[in-house]
Amino acid sequence: MDAYSMSVTNATLKNTSKIYQDLKISRIPSLDRSPRGLSIMDRVLKQETLDPGRKPHIGVVGAGLAGLRSADLLLRHGFRVTILEARNRLGGRMCQNRLSNGHLVDMGPNWIHGTVDNPIMDLAKETETAVGSWDNRSYVFDEDGELFSLEDGTKYSTIVWNIIEDAFEYSNKQGSDIDSDKSLLDFFREQVTIKIPETEDGYAKKRHVVLQLSELWGAFVGSPIDKQSLKFFWLEECIDGETENLFCAGTYQKILERIAQPAVDGADIRYSTRVSEIHGKSTAASDTVKVKTVDGNIFEFDEIVLTTPLGWLKRNLQAFKPPLPDRMSKAIQSIGYGCLEKVYISFPKAFWLTPSEDSRTVQGFCQWLSPKYAPDSNPEGWTNEIVELASLDDPSISHPTLLFYIYGAESQHVTSKIRSLSGKNERDEFLFAFFKPYYSRLPSYREDGPECQPSGCISTDWLHDDLAGNGSYSNFQVGLEEGDKDVRAMRAGVPDEGIWLAGEHTAPFVALGTVTGAYWSGEDIAKRIAQSYGWLGRVDN
Ligand SMILES: Cc1cc2nc3c(=O)[nH]c(=O)nc-3n(C[C@H](O)[C@H](O)[C@H](O)COP(=O)(O)OP(=O)(O)OC[C@H]3O[C@@H](n4cnc5c(N)ncnc54)[C@H](O)[C@@H]3O)c2cc1C
Numbered sequence: 001m002d003a004y005s006m007s008v009t010n011a012t013l014k015n016t017s018k019i020y021q022d023l024k025i026s027r028i029p030s031l032d033r034s035p036r037g038l039s040i041m042d043r044v045l046k047q048e049t050l051d052p053g054r055k056p057h058i059g060v061v062g063a064g065l066a067g068l069r070s071a072d073l074l075l076r077h078g079f080r081v082t083i084l085e086a087r088n089r090l091g092g093r094m095c096q097n098r099l100s101n102g103h104l105v106d107m108g109p110n111w112i113h114g115t116v117d118n119p120i121m122d123l124a125k126e127t128e129t130a131v132g133s134w135d136n137r138s139y140v141f142d143e144d145g146e147l148f149s150l151e152d153g154t155k156y157s158t159i160v161w162n163i164i165e166d167a168f169e170y171s172n173k174q175g176s177d178i179d180s181d182k183s184l185l186d187f188f189r190e191q192v193t194i195k196i197p198e199t200e201d202g203y204a205k206k207r208h209v210v211l212q213l214s215e216l217w218g219a220f221v222g223s224p225i226d227k228q229s230l231k232f233f234w235l236e237e238c239i240d241g242e243t244e245n246l247f248c249a250g251t252y253q254k255i256l257e258r259i260a261q262p263a264v265d266g267a268d269i270r271y272s273t274r275v276s277e278i279h280g281k282s283t284a285a286s287d288t289v290k291v292k293t294v295d296g297n298i299f300e301f302d303e304i305v306l307t308t309p310l311g312w313l314k315r316n317l318q319a320f321k322p323p324l325p326d327r328m329s330k331a332i333q334s335i336g337y338g339c340l341e342k343v344y345i346s347f348p349k350a351f352w353l354t355p356s357e358d359s360r361t362v363q364g365f366c367q368w369l370s371p372k373y374a375p376d377s378n379p380e381g382w383t384n385e386i387v388e389l390a391s392l393d394d395p396s397i398s399h400p401t402l403l404f405y406i407y408g409a410e411s412q413h414v415t416s417k418i419r420s421l422s423g424k425n426e427r428d429e430f431l432f433a434f435f436k437p438y439y440s441r442l443p444s445y446r447e448d449g450p451e452c453q454p455s456g457c458i459s460t461d462w463l464h465d466d467l468a469g470n471g472s473y474s475n476f477q478v479g480l481e482e483g484d485k486d487v488r489a490m491r492a493g494v495p496d497e498g499i500w501l502a503g504e505h506t507a508p509f510v511a512l513g514t515v516t517g518a519y520w521s522g523e524d525i526a527k528r529i530a531q532s533y534g535w536l537g538r539v540d541n
Contacts, residue, residue, distance in 0.1 A: 018172060018484070019237050022509040026491070027524060055080040056533060059291055059299055061275050062307035063263070064092025065256075065515060066502040069522030070305045071263035077530040077538055081267040084291065084299065086274035086467050090260045093309070093468055094515065096251050100456030101346045103399045104251050107460050108472075109515045110403075112246045113238045120516045121246070123255045130250035132392040134364025140213065141368040143381070145441050147360060156206075160213045163191045171233035183478045184228035188214045212369040215383040219405040221475040221513075222338020227408075232476040232483035235509055247387070249397040252515070259519070273297070274467075278304065279321045280497025289498035303498045305525050307518075310490075310505040311337045311469020325494060331486035335505060336477035337469060338513075341411040343404040343431055343459040345439065349451035350390030350400035356443035363391040366442070374437035382410040384438050402439055415461045431457050473513040474505040487512065493525075495532065500525050 058074050060067045063085035071081045089095065093108040112131065115121050124131055138157035140148045148156070167187050171178065192207045200206065217225045221236060228236075248255075263269065277292035284290060288300045308316070313332045317324065324332070352362045366388065370381040385405050392398035406414055414434065421427045432454045439445070445452050462468045476483050487509065493500040502525040507517025530536040 017237075018175075018234055019509040022484075026508045027520065056302040057082065057300075058529065059084060059289070059301035059304040060267070060307065061278075061291065061304060062092060062503070063087075063090045063260075063269065064307055064309075064503070065094060065259060065518035066307040066504070066506075066522035066525075067092070067305065068260050068263045069519045070307070070502055070526040071267045071522075072259070073523055073526030074305075074529065075262060075266040077526065077535050079529070079535075081263070082299065082301070083263060083267050083269045084273040084275055084293070085269065085271055088271045090264075090269075091256045092307075093462070093473070094252050094256050096253050097458050099344060099346050099399075099401065099458055101399055101401070103346075103401065104253065105344050105401070105403075105458065106248065106251050107342065107458075108462075109252060110248050112248055113511070113514050113516060115246060118516050119519060120255065123258055124246075124248065127254035127258050128250075129248060129252075129254050130394050130397045131246040132249040132394065132397070133246055134387070134391070137364065139362045139364075139366040141366070141371075141438075141441055142209065143212065143370045143372045145368070145371065145373045145437075147362075147441070147443075156209050156213050159192075159195050159210050160216070163188055163195065163210075163214070164217065166191060167230065167233050168237050171230055172237075175231050175234055178231040180229065180231050180481050181478055182230040183226045184217060184230055184233060185211075185214065185226040187230050188225070209369065212383060213367065215370075216367055216385055218383075218407045219340065219385050222340035222407045222411075222472040223336060223475055223477060224408045227336070227477045229476045229478050229480045229483065232480050235476050235483055235487070235512060238510065238514070247392070249389070249392050249394065275308070275319075276316075277319050277321065278306070278499060280494065280499055282497060283321055287498075301498070303495075303500060303529055305500050305502050305522075305529070306493075307501075307503045307522070309337075309467075309469030309471075309503060310335060310474045311471045312466065313505075314469070315466075320499075322497070327489045328492070328494065331489040334480055334486045335483065335490075336475045336480070337471040338407065338473055338475045339411045339463050339470075340405060340407045340472040341415060341460045341462060343406065343414070343435065344401050344457055345404070345431065345435060345454050346399065346401040346456045347451060347453070348400065348455050350388065351444045351446075351449065351451045352388060352442040353390055354444040360443040362388060362442055364388065368438045368441070371437060377434050377437065378410075380409065382406070382408075384410075384435070386438070402435075404435055404438075411463055414459065415463045418459060418461065419464060427459075428454075428457050431459060475513065484509065491521075495528075500529060 057080045060071050060083045063083050071083055074081050095107050096104050097107050098104050112120050138153040140153040192210050196203050196206045214225055274294045275291050276294045279290040281287055289304045291299045317329055355361055366386050368384045370383055371378055386402045389401045390398050418427050462472050463470055490501050491506040502521040504513050504518040507521045511517030527536055
């Protein structure tokens, strides 16, 4: 998940919140040797048939966070682990790249969602990864490109977040009665008339602005607000914490290295090894799972942990022999997959932090609502959003860079255009021109100012990355009928066939679509496998 997160479940409501109930039941304590937490299918008590001299061999497909964390715990429990990774690097969607100003930036996640009871926050502290945050001031440009006063920007933004909070509560309580075709936008349309009654001066314009600003939700889930399911909006609620969100300003690099280390030390990692077929145990007499790669190699394992992204599973259902059970195939097809992309644009100096003639600066988040002033490059009026990285407290990690978040049709447009251009210069020029209508409206911009000329940029293209599932992370879109059951169906995997699923799409509800969720899912699946062999708690983890 990206850009924003919020939690509406305070401590007193945790007992009734569906996401916290799920967290309680879905996580297996490390030392729990009992069958609690195992599904009926898991209880195969494999140790009875196991040759005591042989370590069960587990294949982990994918070396993203889920794969790396599961490998760590499987190794600690005494399993032999081989990781098959299609890329030539570790981390999957968690990866970095360097800007021309020398600063390293995250191409995938860069927020830590939740500061309490979050292992990723603990790892950030352990690895001395710099984190940052901004206050709640809102900088918003209207559709004509005028910057609202800070007071108005904050007022509109507060209304939007209050409606989002109400939507979480409504979805949490009334979910079963909500029509699956209802979107978050529908809820906004209803609520805005209540929050801004006709008796208020200029109510029509105010409502219009709030509806435009509600589009910022798209950058959180990677899909437009009219596609966000209201029925399953409660599944988008995130882990809470004192400060809710922290920007991982020092990048996720050291955290990734720390998570990967045990697998690097103890597992056999096969890079550039792309899995194309998975033959479950019922297809062989030998009680093994067979995994075929695109170059024709066949690997045989006692079990596999499959961590390929949801988008990959959607496109590769035919890879499973026998086919996955109907309920799981349906789940894979039903859960949505977003397409959040990032574009970093650097400048020689953070001109937007220099007060303009009317004493304005912009710090942290800023939005340009449904622009009417970029008809050539943005005829659809896609709302744009940045977080600027120059005002982070720590000077060692702040830099004069704007990070644009784009999603939906704008992601499609920008990534396709970039792919059609051959040289780096051409691509940079396209991006500079495409985003100029927005950065050129920031305070203290001067058309001929050397400090205002972009000096470098990097953009992502997860949409065309098959190994990322051609998108960013799972989300919950209109039309979804059984979102919670779908996630549970994926989580269950097919243990009878030796196929166990992990990844952000199988995480506890409270962490779906996040780094923490991927990490927990890897941990949970390793524990379930250890438990099915009667090995859980054999080692201290
Ligand atoms: C743009 C963007 C922004 C994000 N922002 C945030 C954020 O701010 N905070 C947050 O918490 N989360 C964020 N996320 C989500 C977070 O990155 C993911 O939830 C998490 O990294 C997923 O980890 P994973 O192990 O489930 O999957 P992955 O990291 O995708 O790992 C899967 C691995 O499987 C490999 N693979 C795929 N197919 C095959 C195959 N056929 N054979 C072999 N290997 C294969 C892939 O190469 C990959 O290494 C963001 C994601 C994106 C894309």
